[in-house]
Amino acid sequence: MSQENAILIGKKPPMNYVLACLTAFHEGADEVVIKARGRPISTAVDVAEMVRRKFMPSASISEVTIGTEEIQLREGGVKRTSSITIKMRRKK
Amino acid sequence: MSQENAILIGKKPPMNYVLACLTAFHEGADEVVIKARGRPISTAVDVAEMVRRKFMPSASISEVTIGTEEIQLREGGVKRTSSITIKMRRKK
Numbered sequence: 532m533s534q535e536n537a538i539l540i541g542k543k544p545p546m547n548y549v550l551a552c553l554t555a556f557h558e559g560a561d562e563v564v565i566k567a568r569g570r571p572i573s574t575a576v577d578v579a580e581m582v583r584r585k586f587m588p589s590a591s592i593s594e595v596t597i598g599t600e601e602i603q604l605r606e607g608g609v610k611r612t613s614s615i616t617i618k619m620r621r622k623k
Numbered sequence: 624m625s626q627e628n629a630i631l632i633g634k635k636p637p638m639n640y641v642l643a644c645l646t647a648f649h650e651g652a653d654e655v656v657i658k659a660r661g662r663p664i665s666t667a668v669d670v671a672e673m674v675r676r677k678f679m680p681s682a683s684i685s686e687v688t689i690g691t692e693e694i695q696l697r698e699g700g701v702k703r704t705s706s707i708t709i710k711m712r713r714k715k
Binding site: 569570571572573576577579580584592595596597598599613614615617 | 663671676688
């Protein structure tokens, strides 16, 4: 399967996102992409580490990138937030 | 200069760490390593992005790695925390 499984991390408990990752892998995804903006960035790292260490040792982190996203505000102007993208792959 | 300039991100305002990075580069460092554990991980990403985008366009992010660190507790047992390491380099 080559579709991208993207999981956007928000304010829910980390285990919710861990389960979303595990479900995507169990449904046959080769790659799961974990994304976060702002404060939840640290949760994104927790989620990736929990998946890899506790639940799916066959999964590994293939790439981590950071960046800045610009959000257009309705009242005009732009707001910049840091972002992270963590790519996880399952070894065959 | 080949020494490693490591900056550990904590709970101070992000600008404190941005200044620490800029100072290290201005003192001749080719590489600055930004590290954080737990909640300040998102601040670490903010700091790297601010250095690169606002203050030093000649600096770029050369590597981002995430991991888990184990801290031995005095009362016995271990505590695990997620960590991030962001390497920044200055283009010559």
